[in-house]
Amino acid sequence: MNEDQGFSTRCIHAGEAPDPTTGAHGVPLYQNVTYAFETYGQVEAMRSGERPHFTYSPRANPTVRCLEAKLANLEGTETAIALNSGMAAISGVLLTTLAGGGHIVASSHLYDQTRMFLTDELPRLGAFSTFVDVADPAAVRAAITPETRAIYAEPFSNPHLQVANLRQLAHIAHERELIVIVDNTFLSPALLRPAELGADLIIHSATKYLSGNGQVQGGVVSGPRRLIEPVRAQSLLLGSALSPFAAWMLLAGIHTLPLRMERHSQNAMRLATLLESHPAVERVNYPGLPAHPNHDTAAAMVGAGDTRFGGMISLSLAGGRPAFGPFLNALRLCTIAVSLGDCSTLVWPWPAGNLIRISTGLEDFDDLARDVSLALDACVPAAVAD
Numbered sequence: 001m002n003e004d005q006g007f008s009t010r011c012i013h014a015g016e017a018p019d020p021t022t023g024a025h026g027v028p029l030y031q032n033v034t035y036a037f038e039t040y041g042q043v044e045a046m047r048s049g050e051r052p053h054f055t056y057s058p059r060a061n062p063t064v065r066c067l068e069a070k071l072a073n074l075e076g077t078e079t080a081i082a083l084n085s086g087m088a089a090i091s092g093v094l095l096t097t098l099a100g101g102g103h104i105v106a107s108s109h110l111y112d113q114t115r116m117f118l119t120d121e122l123p124r125l126g127a128f129s130t131f132v133d134v135a136d137p138a139a140v141r142a143a144i145t146p147e148t149r150a151i152y153a154e155p156f157s158n159p160h161l162q163v164a165n166l167r168q169l170a171h172i173a174h175e176r177e178l179i180v181i182v183d184n185t186f187l188s189p190a191l192l193r194p195a196e197l198g199a200d201l202i203i204h205s206a207t208k209y210l211s212g213n214g215q216v217q218g219g220v221v222s223g224p225r226r227l228i229e230p231v232r233a234q235s236l237l238l239g240s241a242l243s244p245f246a247a248w249m250l251l252a253g254i255h256t257l258p259l260r261m262e263r264h265s266q267n268a269m270r271l272a273t274l275l276e277s278h279p280a281v282e283r284v285n286y287p288g289l290p291a292h293p294n295h296d297t298a299a300a301m302v303g304a305g306d307t308r309f310g311g312m313i314s315l316s317l318a319g320g321r322p323a324f325g326p327f328l329n330a331l332r333l334c335t336i337a338v339s340l341g342d343c344s345t346l347v348w349p350w351p352a353g354n355l356i357r358i359s360t361g362l363e364d365f366d367d368l369a370r371d372v373s374l375a376l377d378a379c380v381p382a383a384v385a386d
């Protein structure tokens with residue numbers, strides 16, 4: 001694959017070639033579990049490393065391999081592994097990074113299941129975490145101990161949309177020979193390639209933007225071979241391989257990733273601007289808005305322009321939690337649902353942070369704006385409406 005090619009070209013062509021046996025254009029779905037050997041000699045040649053041969057799909061599958069090659073290319077890393085969920089990717093990375101104990105400095109703003117894995121599971125294996133505001137370099141430095149092995153962050157956090165300055169984190173980590181682990185689910189490689197900013201391991205819930213249709217569950221980890229191979233070896237023992245069907249669906253999803261991310265971002269920027277000026281809204285969290293406290297850091301990472309900041313928004317309503325019901329029940333086009341990165345707009349309440357999270361879809365903006373505006377009109381607090 002020509003590394004000089006543009007990102008959209010690589011989304012379509014990287015990792016793919018006509019099928020060597022049939023010439024099929026488009027990666028075939030190898031939906032088989034095992035592989036035939038013609039002779040015992042071939043088995044021996046495979047075992048000695050003299051002649052590669054597929055053996056068992058959870059170990060390696062041609063369709064999954066194409067997906068892994070494409071993702072390594074898009075993230076600009078040496079290699080990648082595809083797993084059966086984002087949480088399989090996150091737990092796989094944390095279990096290998098913190099094997100036998102150790103410590104990790106993690107952002108205090110993380111996807112809640114990642115945080116639960118760090119706080120509930122890892123201590124049972126002798127590993128510990130310190131949560132810090134990763135926007136504060138002094139706090140990050142102060143949290144590092146002689147046992148620390150890694151720093152973990154989400155560039156735009158779920159669901160608060162806090163911004164982590166990856167270049168700064170990589171600088172702090174590499175001074176001490178630590179690795180930086182980044183969950184890039186919210187932005188995808190179309191908007192941010194953390195390896196270019198110094199991150200070592202890049203994780204995705206492929207269930208979200210890489211798929212784009214809410215039809216597949218998967219996860220990916222990209223990085224250097226020396227860090228990915230332990231995750232691969234462990235995935236065999238944990239049984240977390242991605243299914244060939246999911247890989248095949250993801251390959252199709254990624255073909256349109258840059259176009260989708262541009263439209264998600266454009267709709268989200270316009271929606272965030274609309275939300276900002278509505279009396280029913282107390283606060284909007286969207287790093288693309290100049291009013292976001294870390295807008296400049298975000299823009300330095302993803303680039304300037306209205307189509308670079310992704311599709312995720314969160315907001316608090318002026319009416320607080322009591323306004324959740326009136327707002328959500330008045331939506332007609334947007335769907336009340338968890339998950340994100342779907343082509344349709346998904347809205348979900350987060351009582352813990354008093355937040356509503358919006359995963360902005362690909363609908364015509366005018367339809368989206370009308371639906372959200374009418375729902376907000378239904379929950380303007382009486383004091384504001386008067």
Ligand SMILES: Cc1ncc(COP(=O)(O)O)c(C=O)c1O
Nearest residue numbers: 085086087111158185205207218
């Ligand atoms: C930022 C982030 N990372 C990881 C995950 C976990 O992904 P999965 O549901 O594919 O296990 C999610 C799920 O919502 C997420 O939002």
